[in-house]
Amino acid sequence: MKFELKTENEYYSKSISQFLGTVFIFTLIIILSDVALKLGVISRNYKIEYNCRLLSVEKSKPHFKKLSRLSNLKSKQQIWEYCREVMK
Numbered sequence: 024m025k026f027e028l029k030t031e032n033e034y035y036s037k038s039i040s041q042f043l044g045t046v047f048i049f050t051l052i053i054i055l056s057d058v059a060l061k062l063g064v065i066s067r068n069y070k071i072e073y074n075c076r077l078l079s080v081e082k083s084k085p086h087f088k089k090l091s092r093l094s095n096l097k098s099k100q101q102i103w104e105y106c107r108e109v110m111k
Contacts, residue, residue: 067093075106 071093078086090102 075109
């Protein structure tokens with residue numbers, strides 16, 4: 024008759040590796056979402072600056088509409104003041 028004795032070291036090492044894997048995945052998700060949010064902000068700021076430059080060259084209604092959506096400003100005067108601040 025053969026007698027085998029299983030130790031609990033296997034169980035602990037497996038649970039520790041699962042825990043570390045889970046922590047790694049959560050950390051990776053947090054880092055990637057932070058990068059995505061920062062890229063969104065950079066992209067939005069670039070679009071605002073680009074549209075302000077276009078507006079300074081060509082004063083057309085579509086440029087005002089785009090800037091109004093991007094900056095949440097409604098009046099043309101507010102958009103002009105905002106563009107002056109951005110272009111400084």
